[in-house]
Amino acid sequence: MTNTISDRFKTEEYFINMGPQHPATHGVLRLILTIDGEIIKNVEPDLGYIHRSIEKMSERDSYQQIVHLTDRMDYLSAHMNNEAVCLLVENALEMEMPERVKVIRTIMAELTRIASHLLWWGVMGMDVGALTTFMYGFRDRELINDIFEETCGARLTMNYNIPGGLMFDILPNFQQRVKDFLTHFKTKLPEYDTLLTNNVIFQKRTKGVGYLSMEDAISFGTSGPVGRGSGYSCDVRKHHPYSAYTNIDFKEVIRTEGDTLARYEVRIQEMWESIAIIENLIDNIPEGDFKVATKAVIKLPKGEFYQKVETARGELGVFVVSTGTKNPYRIKFRSPGFSNLSALNKMIVGGKIGDLVAVTSTLDLVIPDIDR
Amino acid sequence: MSDQELQDILTEFDLGLVFSEETSQYLTVRVPKEGLHLLMNKLKSDINLSFDYLFCLTGIDWGEELGVIYHLESTTHRHSLVVKVQTADRENPILDSVEDIWLTANFHEMEVFDFFGIKFKNHPNLKRLFLPKDWTGYPLRKDYVDTINMVVK
Amino acid sequence: MTDLFTTYTGSVLQMLLIAAGYLGFFAIAGLLLVWLERRVAAFFQLRLGPNRVGPFGLMQTIADALKLLSKELTGTDKADKFLYNLAPYFVIITALIALAVLPFSQQIQAFDINIGLFFLTAVSSVGVIGILLGGWSSNNKYALIGAMRSGVQTVSYELSVGLSLLTMVLLTGSLQLSEIIEVQKDGWLIVQGHVPALIAFLIFMIAGTAETNRAPFDLVEAESELGAGFHTEYSGMKFAYFFLAEFINMFIIAAIAVVVFFGGWLSPFGITESLPWLGAFWFLGKTLVIIFLMMWFRWTFPRLRVDQILTLEWKYLLPINLFNIVFMAVIIWLNLEIKF
Structure with missing residues (x-):
């Protein structure tokens, strides 16, 4: 035998399945990892475990019905998803929404954003091993859900938007409840930094991990906090303003580091920005109608329409090709999570298994959003 | 850059581009499939255009033809453009991949392949993304029939 | 001979008793610590923790142990x-x-x-x-x-x-x-x-x-x-x-x-x-x-x-x-x- 030592003790890469049932993939995402010891050589997502083909279903549905399907894509930004389709229909029909509708939509969207980021924060902490964050995040998120429940009867898939305005008017105590929540939340948000952000282990786990350059961020089509963490100004609310964002002033949070910590901080800062936006609007809800009458059967004119909104995860685009009938000829949802996930391989190769968990966590994936 | 200026620059490329007359919020241009990759390369690299953000890639079944619609935006100039391409071959539709120009096309083209069966030349890893490997047919095509799973109204 | 026998059995008995005592302590300490961990975790996480089975939920771990005992070993x-x-x-x-x-x-x-x-x-x-x-x-x-x-x-x-x-x-x-x-x-x-x-x-x-x-x-x-x-x-x-x-x-x-x-x-x-x-x-x-x-x-x-x-x-x-x-x-x- 002429075996050298390196022959006898050679290492080989092996495959490992992360998911579809795995605590860190937040749903039924399956990642096929190629690893060498602890070091990741390749990550390949295997999608489709909950694909419902919403795009095909929408081709037979009316526009009012499609709104209700969009809730089930990114269920954590249900309100913004609804808003995207509603705005598209309203713009196509050239309907002007009353100011009241715009303002309430924006307030609800920002509340949804906070709720989504809170859930993300809790889960992010869990993923890096700090179990208590989950309960903290849910404590405050619960209060937002209560406001949603009182306003429109649902806590998660809200369906509050309809083409032509809102399903119901807000209740008289809505403003007070939101203000109460904000006062409470502003005292709690600094606690989050004390518990997790400033923790030295957390900083070590996230700083410099999962680096994504700005050029790659744009090329991969990442958006939302993932893009902004890489220094790429991609806030749809700034660049293509809609609803009440047209006339309010807010700061787009941008970090240039491009690592996991940067994406984390973008989301934390965004919560502060959302608070500021809501505070700006909550006392100035104009009087007026909460919806505009539409025809029972909405027919979009012939043509192509595109509407983008900023969900909690990034840029959601709705693209409709209409032939002038009551159904879209083709509808495409450009979901933020799908593009963000495609950057995962670039970010993680060379990292450890522990890094993968932290990085997927800051991508803030919602699997129904990717699978649609 | 305004849509008119964009149109002027694009006409100079001389790639047989057809500008859409339909009213749309974006300038829409139709390109023959042979010139697709060349056009896309120019759109990305031309310093005045620099369309570096492919924000949507949609497959579509026009009935006779299969097509792909690219929504492009420039993050420096903040102008947008829609590029359309189509192929009449329904049995074996082949288009050029733009994966080498925009990395996001990797996943989006796999999705289009999965649902429309359009094959992308030079795509590094073209396979079914959502559906199982052994799935027959391409569900988002208009002539797709599935009597069990589809509810038709 | 008999003396040796009695001292021998005596010490074995003693050892067995001590061993049993330690085993008992071991089990009780283990169960108590599990309960304590849950209560402490709950305290940190704004929850109540186990509080239904027995006083202050003290029997919760025993219930869990029974559940684990009756589970299939896969x-x-x-x-x-x-x-x-x-x-x-x-x-x-x-x-x-x-x-x-x-x-x-x-x-x-x-x-x-x-x-x-x-x-x-x-x-x-x-x-x-x-x-x-x-x-x-x-x-x-x-x-x-x-x-x-x-x-x-x-x-x-x-x-x-x-x-x-x-x-x-x-x-x-x-x-x-x-x-x-x-x-x-x-x-x-x-x-x-x-x-x-x-x-x-x-x-x-x-x-x-x-x-x-x-x-x-x-x-x-x-x-x-x-x-x-x-x-x-x-x-x-x-x-x-x-x-x-x-x-x-x-x-x-x-x-x-x-x-x-x-x-x-x-x-x-x-x-x-x-x-x-x-x-x-x-x-x-x-x-x-x-x-x-x-x-x-x-x-x-x-x-x-x-x-x-x-x-x-x-x-x-x-x-x-x-x-x-x-x-x-x-x-x-x-x-x-x-x-x-």
């Missing part, structure tokens, strides 16, 4: 059955052996050998073999990664545990636990040894937490990364053994800390010196405080990454530890200990 097809079944016993028996030398009070100590401290560190490091066996034999990739991490981690942190205890042994001049406590009648060792003793205590707590595989060093389980790590494929009572052993190991580490740094069963400032039977109370009380500290770590800290764990040990704790021993020797040489 395993993987291609597991190495013998090693797979052996692993949990390895872990739990080593935890049990270590309990024997702990001095609960001046009277209650089953086994007072003159190498007590050495024995404790030696036995507590055998447990990792069980984890390695369990992870390897269950034929699961996640379990294997968990087991490998455990091996790497325990071998490294063993050094720091041993060296930090050795620093204190310089003060006592003995490895026998009862003597170590006797020395502390002039003041707890953490006071006697002041600065180096404090450093040694901090290192011991860090390394001890790592030894027991608890957060922030719970890479072995790391549920968000590896599912459940080395015990992914264990169910029912076999899983419960691993679970119980973790808590007993935590108790042992806390108990060592109390004996070596905080005067064991001695009361603070000798306030109950006239009541020696209170020793067990002081011992358990101090141990519980240290255990609470370890639970506090677990419910507030994120987990380290595997390379960071090794960096921490080999680049920071170990060099500091070595200097600390020299420092302590200098302190003793110059007679700078604080004694009352």
Whole structure:
């Protein structure tokens, strides 16, 4: 035998399945990892475990019905998803929404954003091993859900938007409840930094991990906090303003580091920005109608329409090709999570298994959003 | 850059581009499939255009033809453009991949392949993304029939 | 002959009784600690914790143990059955052996050998073999990664545990636990040894937490990364053994800390010196405080990454530890200990 030592003790890469049932993939995402010891050589997502083909279903549905399907894509930004389709229909029909509708939509969207980021924060902490964050995040998120429940009867898939305005008017105590929540939340948000952000282990786990350059961020089509963490100004609310964002002033949070910590901080800062936006609007809800009458059967004119909104995860685009009938000829949802996930391989190769968990966590994936 | 200026620059490329007359919020241009990759390369690299953000890639079944619609935006100039391409071959539709120009096309083209069966030349890893490997047919095509799973109204 | 027989049976009976007593203590302590962990976790997480079964939910762990007992024992097809079944016993028996030398009070100590401290560190490091066996034999990739991490981690942190205890042994001049406590009648060792003793205590707590595989060093389980790590494929009572052993190991580490740094069963400032039977109370009380500290770590800290764990040990704790021993020797040489 002429075996050298390196022959006898050679290492080989092996495959490992992360998911579809795995605590860190937040749903039924399956990642096929190629690893060498602890070091990741390749990550390949295997999608489709909950694909419902919403795009095909929408081709037979009316526009009012499609709104209700969009809730089930990114269920954590249900309100913004609804808003995207509603705005598209309203713009196509050239309907002007009353100011009241715009303002309430924006307030609800920002509340949804906070709720989504809170859930993300809790889960992010869990993923890096700090179990208590989950309960903290849910404590405050619960209060937002209560406001949603009182306003429109649902806590998660809200369906509050309809083409032509809102399903119901807000209740008289809505403003007070939101203000109460904000006062409470502003005292709690600094606690989050004390518990997790400033923790030295957390900083070590996230700083410099999962680096994504700005050029790659744009090329991969990442958006939302993932893009902004890489220094790429991609806030749809700034660049293509809609609803009440047209006339309010807010700061787009941008970090240039491009690592996991940067994406984390973008989301934390965004919560502060959302608070500021809501505070700006909550006392100035104009009087007026909460919806505009539409025809029972909405027919979009012939043509192509595109509407983008900023969900909690990034840029959601709705693209409709209409032939002038009551159904879209083709509808495409450009979901933020799908593009963000495609950057995962670039970010993680060379990292450890522990890094993968932290990085997927800051991508803030919602699997129904990717699978649609 | 305004849509008119964009149109002027694009006409100079001389790639047989057809500008859409339909009213749309974006300038829409139709390109023959042979010139697709060349056009896309120019759109990305031309310093005045620099369309570096492919924000949507949609497959579509026009009935006779299969097509792909690219929504492009420039993050420096903040102008947008829609590029359309189509192929009449329904049995074996082949288009050029733009994966080498925009990395996001990797996943989006796999999705289009999965649902429309359009094959992308030079795509590094073209396979079914959502559906199982052994799935027959391409569900988002208009002539797709599935009597069990589809509810038709 | 008959005399010999009676003394022989007598001592065997005595041994059996003591063993049964320790087993009982072991079970009750394990169950209580599980309950305590849940209540502490709930306290940190704005929850109530178990509060329905029995007073303050004290019976909750018993109910859980019954549930685990009645569960089906599943395993993987291609597991190495013998090693797979052996692993949990390895872990739990080593935890049990270590309990024997702990001095609960001046009277209650089953086994007072003159190498007590050495024995404790030696036995507590055998447990990792069980984890390695369990992870390897269950034929699961996640379990294997968990087991490998455990091996790497325990071998490294063993050094720091041993060296930090050795620093204190310089003060006592003995490895026998009862003597170590006797020395502390002039003041707890953490006071006697002041600065180096404090450093040694901090290192011991860090390394001890790592030894027991608890957060922030719970890479072995790391549920968000590896599912459940080395015990992914264990169910029912076999899983419960691993679970119980973790808590007993935590108790042992806390108990060592109390004996070596905080005067064991001695009361603070000798306030109950006239009541020696209170020793067990002081011992358990101090141990519980240290255990609470370890639970506090677990419910507030994120987990380290595997390379960071090794960096921490080999680049920071170990060099500091070595200097600390020299420092302590200098302190003793110059007679700078604080004694009352």
